[in-house]
Amino acid sequence: MRKMPELPDIYILSKSMNDVLQSRMITGVKVNQEKCLNMTPVKFRNRVRNCKFESIHQRGKWVIAELDSKWSIASNLGMGGEIRLFHEGTKPNPKFHRVVIELDKGDWLGINHWWFGHVHLVPKGDFSSHSQLSKLGPEPLADDFTVDKLKAMLDKKRGRIKSYLLDQSFVAGIGNVYVQDILWYARIHPDRSVNALTPNDIEKLHWAIQQVLKEGIEYGGGLREQDIWGNEGTYIEHRQIGYRTGEPCPECSTIIEEIRVGQTTSYICPHCQV
Template identity: 40%
Template sequence: MPELPEIYNLAMQMNKELQGKTIADIDIVQEKCLNVNSGEFKELLTGQSIGETQSRGKWIFTAAGKDTTLLLNLGMGGDVLYHKPGSETEGKYKLKFKYTDGTALSINFWWFGYVHIVKNNEIKSHKMTSTLGISPVEPEFTSDYFKKLLTGKKCSLKTLLLDQKTIAGIGNVYAQDILFTARLHPERKVHQLSDDETERLYKAIVDNLHFAAAHGGLKFEKDLYGNSGGIESFLVGYKEGQPCPVCKTSIEKIKTGSTASYICPNCQRQE
C-alpha cells in the first residue's frame, strides 16, 4: 500500500508532466471508483486544463479547470503511469486520461481506489479528505507544531501515527521503522512521553519519510514512469526473528490493536 513517500513523489511527477495539458477524452473502465456517474465525470473534465498537482497524506490533489479538483487515492495499492505520444498502455487500468498532445495517464487499482471530482467550493465538505491532518513533508510540520498536536492525547504511539486525522500519510509500513528509530514501543502512551522522547519521535518521522521519498519509496511500488523505488528493506519492519541492527536481539512480531508491529524488545522497551 503506497504511503506518504510514494504518493508525494507521484504528485511531484504528475505536476511536472501534466500541468498545462488539456483533457481530450477519458476512458472509464470501472465507474465505481468515481463519486459521480461516468457521463457527468467526462462532461466536467473534458476540455479542462490541468493545473497544479499536490499531495496531502495518501491523497493527490490535481487542479482541473478553474473550478474543480481531481482527488486520487490508490487505496490498498495501484499504479499511476504516464504515457508518451504513440506508446501503448501496458496492462490493465481502471481509468485513462487522454490529453490533446497525445500523452495519457492511466490509473489502475490492485483492490480499490478513488478518483473523485469535487468543486473547489465543496472541498472542505468532501468526507474522505476534509478531516486529513497535517502531512509531515509540509513546512508547517515543525517540532513545536508536533508538540501541540500531542497535547491531551492518551492513545498509543502506534495509534497516533496511523491516525490520518492527526498526521496524514503514515501507514503500517513506515510506522515500524519510525518507532524503532525513535527507540519507542508502539504501545507507549502519548501522554507518557518525555520532552526528549517527543523530540526523538518527531525527528524519526521527518527523517524516515524524507529519506524514503528521496530514494523513490518502496521497491515494490512504482513511480509515474514505472520505475521501482529504492527502499529494499527495513530496519526492523517485517523482519521477525532476524537480529536487531543495533543490539542483535531477535526482532519480535507483536499484536498492536488491529495491526501487527515489529520491534526490538531491547531497544523498544515498554516502560
C-alpha cells in the same frame, strides 16, 4: 505483498506527474469501475474534458491534480494502486485500468488500484466538502509541523502511539510501512500509551517522523511503489526494521520481532523499543 502507497510514495508519484503533465490537455475519460468516482462517469467526463493540468502535489496519501478550471482531481490509490503514463499505440486493459484519462497526442494515464481506490473531483483549493480530505491532519513535512505542535496534539490524549501515527486525521500520510522505522528511530514501542511519552520521547518522535519520510522520498519511495514511468523506489532496501522478522536489529543485533498492535502488524526491536 501489496502495500498502500504512503506519503513518500505519493510524493514521488505526484512530483513525476507535476513534471510531465503540466498544461497537458485531457481529451477524454474512460471509466471501467464507476464506484471509484464521486459522481457519474458522464458528469466526471464533462467536467474534466478539455481542461489542462496545472500543478500536481501530494496531500496525505492523496494525489491532488489541479485543473485549469474550478476542479481538482483527487486520487487515492488504495491497496497497491498506481498511476502510469502510456503513449500512443498501447491500449488500456479494462480489468486493470479502473479509470483511463486520455491526453492530447494520443497519450493516456492509466489509474489502477487493486481495492478501494478513489478518483474524485473536488473544488480546487477547497476540500471542506470532501469527507476524507477535509479531515486530514497536518502534513508531517510541512514547516508548521513543529515539535511544539506535535506535543500539543498529543496533550491529554490516551491511546497507543501507533494508532495515532496511523490515524490520517491526526497526521496525514503515514501507513503501516513507514511507521515501523519511525517508531524504531524514536525508540518507542508501538503499544506505548501516548500519556506515557516524555517531552523527550515526543522530540525524538518528531525527528523520526521527518527523518523517515524524507529518507523515503530520497530513495524514490519504497517497495514496489512507482512514479508515472514505472520506476521503482529503493527505500525498501534501506529500511531499518519493518518486515525484517528474525533479522538482527541494526542498532543492537537483538532479533527483530513481529507483534500484533491492534489489528496491524508491527516489527520491533524488543531491546531498543520500550
